[in-house]
Amino acid sequence: MELEEAIRTRRTHKAYGADPVDRATLEELLELARWAPNHHLTNPWRFRVLGPRSLAALKEAAGPEAAAKFDRAPTLIVASVALSGDPEQDAEDRDATAVAAYLVLLGAHGRGLAGYWRTPAVLRSPEGRGALGLGDDEVALGLLHLGPARQEQRPPERSPVETVVSFLD
Ligand SMILES: Cc1cc2nc3c(=O)[nH]c(=O)nc-3n(C[C@H](O)[C@H](O)[C@H](O)COP(=O)(O)O)c2cc1C
Numbered sequence: 001m002e003l004e005e006a007i008r009t010r011r012t013h014k015a016y017g018a019d020p021v022d023r024a025t026l027e028e029l030l031e032l033a034r035w036a037p038n039h040h041l042t043n044p045w046r047f048r049v050l051g052p053r054s055l056a057a058l059k060e061a062a063g064p065e066a067a068a069k070f071d072r073a074p075t076l077i078v079a080s081v082a083l084s085g086d087p088e089q090d091a092e093d094r095d096a097t098a099v100a101a102y103l104v105l106l107g108a109h110g111r112g113l114a115g116y117w118r119t120p121a122v123l124r125s126p127e128g129r130g131a132l133g134l135g136d137d138e139v140a141l142g143l144l145h146l147g148p149a150r151q152e153q154r155p156p157e158r159s160p161v162e163t164v165v166s167f168l169d
Helices: 003-009 023-033 052-062 064-071 087-110 126-132
Strands: 045-049 075-082 113-118 138-148
Touching: 003 087, 023 045, 023 075, 023 087, 045 087, 052 064, 052 126, 075 087, 087 113, 087 138
Parallel strands: none
Antiparallel strands: 045 075, 075 138, 113 138
């Protein structure tokens, strides 16, 4: 798929088919992610592809009401940033990790897969962080959902370009 077409047509999907993304494709997507720009080449992103045990632990940490939503997509990846302790670098590293996470979604879309970036509260709770093995030096940015698309998504509105762009003198 052509780059600009992929950027414009990638959509958030909340309904998925049952087949997990195969290991080789996941490895391709996570290899792609590491080409995100990052200041001082800190390579701050970390990705955890959830297996049955880690998914069960995360659901348990989330509680019964929230747990059902973790079954939406057959493949879940936690994207997190490794923190250095320097606030300026950590802010930049978080930005770089967001770009890396987006590359996973974009690469998945380019391969005909559906994706969704979700930020459930359990990623920030002590129980959820414990279930994922996130130490004090790591912050989760999102739970990336991947899998086969089950329905077409219409593009949500974007603000018109002139409302967000200024050409300064
Ligand atoms: C940092 C970030 C966090 C997000 N968290 C959620 C979320 O928790 N729940 C949700 O429904 N969508 C979440 N989204 C997806 C956005 O709602 C979605 O990207 C937006 O509606 C635009 O739709 P599109 O992705 O199809 O262009 C998140 C997106 C980003 C970038």
